[in-house]
Amino acid sequence: MIRRVLPPLAPALIALLVFVAFPMLWVVRTSFNELEAGAYIVDALTLDNYTRFLGDSWYLINTLWFSIRIALIATAISVVCAYPVALYIARTAGLQRNILLALIMAPLLIGLVTLVYGWIVIFRGGGLLNSLMIALHVYDQPVRYMWDIKGVVILLVYIGAPYVVLSLLDSIERISPFLVEAARNVGASRWTAFWKIVFPLTMPGLYAGIVIVFALNFSAFAVPLMIGDSNTQMIGLVVYREALLNNDLPFASALSVIMVAVNAMILMGMAVFFGRLILNRLEVKR
Amino acid sequence: MSDDAIQVSGVVKRYGATTAVDNVSFNVAQGEFVSLLGPSGCGKTTTLRMIAGFVEPTAGALRVNDRDVTHLPPEKRELGFVFQNYALWPHMTVAENVGFGLKLRRKSRTFIREKIAESLSVTGLSGYEDRLPRQLSGGQQQRVALARALALEPQVLLMDEPLSNLDRALRVTMRRELKELQARMKMTTLYVTHDQEEALSLSNRVVIMNKGRVEQVAAPYELYENPATSFVADFVGITNFLEGSAVGVDGGSMGVRLRSGQVLRAVAKTAVTPGAEVRALIRPERVTLTTKPVDGENVLSGQVILSEYFGAVLRYSVRLDGGEILRAEVHNFDNFVETGAKVWICVLPEHLRIIPQEGQG
Numbered sequence: 225m226i227r228r229v230l231p232p233l234a235p236a237l238i239a240l241l242v243f244v245a246f247p248m249l250w251v252v253r254t255s256f257n258e259l260e261a262g263a264y265i266v267d268a269l270t271l272d273n274y275t276r277f278l279g280d281s282w283y284l285i286n287t288l289w290f291s292i293r294i295a296l297i298a299t300a301i302s303v304v305c306a307y308p309v310a311l312y313i314a315r316t317a318g319l320q321r322n323i324l325l326a327l328i329m330a331p332l333l334i335g336l337v338t339l340v341y342g343w344i345v346i347f348r349g350g351g352l353l354n355s356l357m358i359a360l361h362v363y364d365q366p367v368r369y370m371w372d373i374k375g376v377v378i379l380l381v382y383i384g385a386p387y388v389v390l391s392l393l394d395s396i397e398r399i400s401p402f403l404v405e406a407a408r409n410v411g412a413s414r415w416t417a418f419w420k421i422v423f424p425l426t427m428p429g430l431y432a433g434i435v436i437v438f439a440l441n442f443s444a445f446a447v448p449l450m451i452g453d454s455n456t457q458m459i460g461l462v463v464y465r466e467a468l469l470n471n472d473l474p475f476a477s478a479l480s481v482i483m484v485a486v487n488a489m490i491l492m493g494m495a496v497f498f499g500r501l502i503l504n505r506l507e508v509k510r
Numbered sequence: 511m512s513d514d515a516i517q518v519s520g521v522v523k524r525y526g527a528t529t530a531v532d533n534v535s536f537n538v539a540q541g542e543f544v545s546l547l548g549p550s551g552c553g554k555t556t557t558l559r560m561i562a563g564f565v566e567p568t569a570g571a572l573r574v575n576d577r578d579v580t581h582l583p584p585e586k587r588e589l590g591f592v593f594q595n596y597a598l599w600p601h602m603t604v605a606e607n608v609g610f611g612l613k614l615r616r617k618s619r620t621f622i623r624e625k626i627a628e629s630l631s632v633t634g635l636s637g638y639e640d641r642l643p644r645q646l647s648g649g650q651q652q653r654v655a656l657a658r659a660l661a662l663e664p665q666v667l668l669m670d671e672p673l674s675n676l677d678r679a680l681r682v683t684m685r686r687e688l689k690e691l692q693a694r695m696k697m698t699t700l701y702v703t704h705d706q707e708e709a710l711s712l713s714n715r716v717v718i719m720n721k722g723r724v725e726q727v728a729a730p731y732e733l734y735e736n737p738a739t740s741f742v743a744d745f746v747g748i749t750n751f752l753e754g755s756a757v758g759v760d761g762g763s764m765g766v767r768l769r770s771g772q773v774l775r776a777v778a779k780t781a782v783t784p785g786a787e788v789r790a791l792i793r794p795e796r797v798t799l800t801t802k803p804v805d806g807e808n809v810l811s812g813q814v815i816l817s818e819y820f821g822a823v824l825r826y827s828v829r830l831d832g833g834e835i836l837r838a839e840v841h842n843f844d845n846f847v848e849t850g851a852k853v854w855i856c857v858l859p860e861h862l863r864i865i866p867q868e869g870q871g
């Protein structure tokens with residue numbers, strides 16, 4: 225099996241090794257080095273860079289826990305927004321469906337910078353959103369969205385929701401309509417048939433969507449950089465600042481390792497949770 | 511009150527320009543086993559799904575147990591339904607699949623547990639409670655689908671080709687079990703199939719459908735012996751058609767003048783006007799065939815163009831002197847007749863069925 229699969233994959237595996245595995249190993253190695261006089265990297269084997277982050281409750285609360293919280297909130301909102309959209313698209317066909325799919329994917333195709341500047345028009349003090357909300361008497365003073373965590377969450381949702389829609393759509397379309405009819409036949413209302421049959425069977429898609437979006441959100445850096453304020457210390461942004469602004473590569477490397485490790489731990493936790501919940505029943509082999 | 515468990519009256523279903531079901535009417539009596547039989551695409555499934563409430567009829571009315579269900583949602587109809595592909599819920603165990611409907615009805619736990627055990631034992635699946643559908647063979651899945659329908663003790667059971675995904679041997683076994691089960695439970699059953707053997711062996715009556723219409727509703731014996739249309743004659747079993755015109759119509763007797771000019775006597779069962787274009791139907795096993803010249807009424811002569819030996823039966827194709835091809839099937843009492851032999855064929859008047867010609871049909 226492996227012998228037959230390996231040769232055609234060789235170029236890809238080599239590329240993966242050169243462009244992913246080596247840099248990662250290099251990052252891990254650098255994370256144990258020391259920074260001398262705030263400028264020179266000295267080869268060493270020290271855990272200082274790790275303790276500087278993990279031993280500092282300010283970092284733990286304002287960076288690590290903050291990132292987890294924002295990522296969870298944005299992921300949850302993405303799911304809530306994406307689910308009805310996916311259900312709706314699953315019922316369409318032909319041109320209507322293609323148009324809807326194109327609209328859903330559009331945010332992923334437009335460059336992030338363009339996207340963000342588009343949203344600035346909507347978010348800023350006298351922008352569309354504030355004008356609308358004030359006109360509707362939801363509130364009467366402009367609310368600050370830009371350079372605030374609200375804007376960060378809105379944009380993370382905006383970027384994340386399409387992934388959830390697409391992965392949910394795949395799951396929904398795999399559900400045979402006969403399964404719903406069978407439920408209706410034994411006495412389930414539309415609503416019961418949805419909750420007891422359709423919803424559980426969309427779990428694989430929901431899980432895939434949540435995993436992708438949570439990982440993206442947790443390590444987000446461009447969105448917090450462009451829209452966040454000085455309190456938006458999301459971990460990806462801190463890595464960027466330490467590496468490129470403060471030139472502290474060993475610390476930035478340690479942060480990266482922590483970021484990847486925490487991300488992996490949370491994703492494994494989700495795998496166990498969803499597996500127990502339902503996937504173990506559905507999946508043939510993983 | 512009526513004796514009928516299911517009444518289908520003038521039901522029509524159109525999909526855009528196509529008419530899937532075209533003015534279909536038939537009844538199923540209490541406790542009766544009725545099959546819907548017809549070629550692929552004739553509207554059997556659509557008819558069944560309209561009764562179950564999965565498809566909204568374009569016109570017509572449906573009554574189940576003297577209740578108008580035409581516009582009732584499926585969950586209010588209280589009918590059992592077995593799907594062609596079983597439609598088991600993949601995330602539920604066998605027991606959960608079977609018990610789902612009972613749980614929705616808020617029955618007590620013990621009641622549900624007993625009912626699940628009972629349905630599974632009836633379908634021969636005891637011990638499989640905790641399996642998931644994907645851990646079952648096709649035949650076992652089929653039984654779960656049946657158990658799921660039976661658990662709710664429906665008065666009416668609808669089945670859409672429940673055996674078509676099984677291999678032949680299993681199909682025959684399941685067919686027998688199904689028949690026993692239905693007889694024991696006295697459930698009114700409407701069964702869709704395109705397998706005539708299945709329909710004839712299971713049913714009290716069969717509804718033959720073609721192109722969205724009902725061709726004939728009759729007991730299996732009637733369908734075979736007295737097909738109402740040439741479609742039915744052709745679809746159920748094998749039939750010879752001889753074309754001609756009606757002559758000498760006289761009470762219970764009539765004649766058919768074939769193309770060769772020869773006249774065959776037949777027992778008249780339907781009203782036919784003299785001179786009308788008709789078809790004479792003869793079952794291959796109803797003819798007698800000899801190599802010795804015979805004289806008399808209803809004798810046709812011809813030449814064997816194909817003879818096939820099957821052990822117990824012998825099959826011949828004979829080109830009649832009028833040019834028609836007639837198939838004959840005889841039991842192996844006589845000598846085998848070789849291809850090319852001159853033969854004489856006798857048909858009794860009561861074995862000839864006369865049907866007016868329908869258009870080009």
Ligand SMILES: Nc1ncnc2c1ncn2[C@@H]1O[C@H](COP(=O)(O)OP(=O)(O)OP(=O)(O)O)[C@@H](O)[C@H]1O
Pocket residue numbers: 525528529530531548549550551552553554555556557704
């Ligand atoms: N949802 C639909 N949209 C359009 N046409 C349909 C639809 N459902 C059925 N039809 C058409 O209606 C006709 C009858 O279909 P139906 O499924 O009832 O046939 P059937 O007798 O069950 O055939 P089979 O033996 O192949 O299952 C077919 O011509 C089919 O193409």
Ligand SMILES: [Mg+2]
Pocket residue numbers: 554555556
């Ligand atoms: Mg069908």
